[in-house]
Amino acid sequence: MTQEYYRHLYVVIEQIDGKILPVSFEMLGEARRLFDDFNARYSSNEKVVAIILGHNIKEMSKELIAYGADVVVSVDHPEVKDIRNIIYTKIISQISTDKEIASKIEPSYASEFKKPRYMFFAADSIGRHLSSTVLVELDSGLASDINKLVIRDLEVTHQIKTAGKPVNFKKTLEMYRPDFSGFLWTTILCLDNRNNPVIERDYSPQACSIIAGAFKPISPDPKRIGVIVDYVPKIDEKDLRVKILSRKVIESEVDFESRRAVVGFGRGIKDAPEKNIKLVEEFAKHLDAEIGISLPISKNVYPASPSISSTYMIPARVIGTSGRKISPMLYVAFGISGASQHVTGMEDSEFVVAVNPDENSPIKDQCDIFIKGRMEDIIPLLLEELKQQQQVVQA
Ligand SMILES: Cc1cc2nc3c(=O)[nH]c(=O)nc-3n(C[C@H](O)[C@H](O)[C@H](O)COP(=O)(O)OP(=O)(O)OC[C@H]3O[C@@H](n4cnc5c(N)ncnc54)[C@H](O)[C@@H]3O)c2cc1C
Structure with a gap:
């Protein structure tokens, strides 16, 4: 048997104020699916290892096991x-190379163990x-914003x-990333340098950050x-020089939760940004809907008055x-093409209407009613129709 220095899949969990973030359960779910298959295919006993940092977090370990972690x-x-990058980085790196921890994870692999085989982080601002x-x-190497793994x-x-x-290359993690507006995949590999003595070296762990909503958690099993x-x-005094003196959670001024309807707009506003946004605004007002946008709109590339751009x-x-x-x-999408990154955010809407002149636009496959135009x-x-309907209801 050849020596294997890299073992297991380590998942870095995020929790805030005692609550594990949904993306962490999603990563564990995918880790579980991948590793059940991995261990069966390669006749091995490698583990899904969750790493969690925090204070008064004892109960969370059981929850993580219920959601698929072996260790x-x-x-x-x-x-x-609270997260402080310098300290978190050091501790996670210590854990990832610690032989004593490796022996508790799986004793039979501990003597050769150097580092994790794979590693997952969340693709959010912390991860x-x-x-x-x-x-x-x-x-080692890192692929960011991944939403498919093989x-x-x-x-x-x-x-x-x-x-x-x-x-x-055995046991290679193919990390897929949506690119070119989400319509093409890029496959990223983290491969060792082989056969070339000048640059020969290993690259492990094969690591990536995973976008929220890409994978489903498994059903938790408390047993x-x-x-x-x-x-x-091991915390070094000098790593404590960044202190958190107070922490304030800023509530979003945008209310997607309590509104029953959301109206979204995207780059389709381009021919008359100000006028089109005002139309969307009026339409949303009649539906008592919140207004959402696609990512490019937030980059402020379309000319509009300061009040419109700072609001929307x-x-x-x-x-x-x-x-x-x-x-x-209800979600109504105006001028949005339906890139996978956008769809991940709206696919749980109960009823979707899309307005778009291009009937080959992928949003057509995501909606219940497609209006070509x-x-x-x-x-x-639509406004005229809405006003008429509202008059009927009020009469
Ligand atoms: C790591 C990463 C993360 C990302 N995250 C997000 C995210 O969270 N959310 C997000 O939205 N995107 C995200 N994106 C960007 C995403 O890939 C797409 O580029 C983006 O969603 C496209 O926005 P759009 O639909 O507004 O624009 P486009 O793709 O340009 O589509 C515009 C649509 O408007 C239509 N149109 C044109 N004229 C009109 C008109 N007069 N009336 C109506 N329709 C018209 C066109 O036919 C077209 O379908 C991300 C990308 C990356 C790489």
Whole structure:
């Protein structure tokens, strides 16, 4: 049997104020599915290892096991109550290379163990930052914003990595990322350098950040058995120089939760941004709907008056993987093409209407009613109809 220095799949969990974030359960769900298959295919006994940091978090380890973790490495310490990147990076890196922890995870692999085989982080503002700094410490590569994963053996020929010769890379994690407005996939691989003595080296863990909503959690099973490892971190005084003196959670001024309808608009406003947004505004008012946008709109690339841009072209209104996930009774999408990152944010809406002149636009497959046409032509017609209906209801 060849030596294997890299074992297990480590999932970095995020919790805020004692609540585990949904994306963490989603990552565990995908880790469980991948590793049930992995262990069966490769006749191995590698583990899904959840890493959680916080204070007074004892109960969470059981929850993580119910959601698919085989092992939870828990760091319960007042200094890690809230995220501070320097400390979190050091502790997660310590855990990832610690032989004693490895022996508690799976004793039969512990003597050769060097680092995790794979590692998952959330692709949110915390996870994106943390994944980059942890992977620098662990001296390996990172793929960001992933929403599909496959593990398989691959034959790869690469001019530099394999010196032009075909090499079989076993147990490779194929990390898929939606690119080109979400309509094409990029497959990212983190491969060792082989066959080329000048640059020969390993790259492990194969790591990625995962976008929220991409995977489903498994149904929690409170009877699942797992191992809990309490880790006492080595914290250096000099790493405590950044102090959190107070913490304020800013509530979003955009209310997607309590409104029954949401109206979204995207780059389809381009021919007359100000006029089109005013039409959307009037339409939303009649429906008592909140207004959402696609991501490009938040970049303020369309000329509009300061009051319109500061009210509507803002990140808080973005629907999708980089913004909010909504689930209203009615979602009306004006001038939105239906890129996968946007769809992830609105697919739980009960009823969807899309207005778009392009009937090949992917939003057509995501809606219950597709109205082919330009928003500047269609919204006035919809408004007229709405006003008439409201008069009937009031009479
Ligand atoms: C890591 C990453 C994360 C991302 N996260 C998000 C996210 O959270 N949310 C998000 O939305 N996007 C996100 N994106 C961007 C996403 O890939 C798309 O680029 C974006 O959703 C496209 O926005 P759009 O539909 O407004 O524009 P386009 O794709 O340009 O579509 C505009 C649509 O308007 C139609 N149109 C044209 N003229 C009119 C008219 N007069 N009336 C009506 N319709 C018209 C066109 O036919 C077209 O279908 C992300 C991308 C990446 C790489």
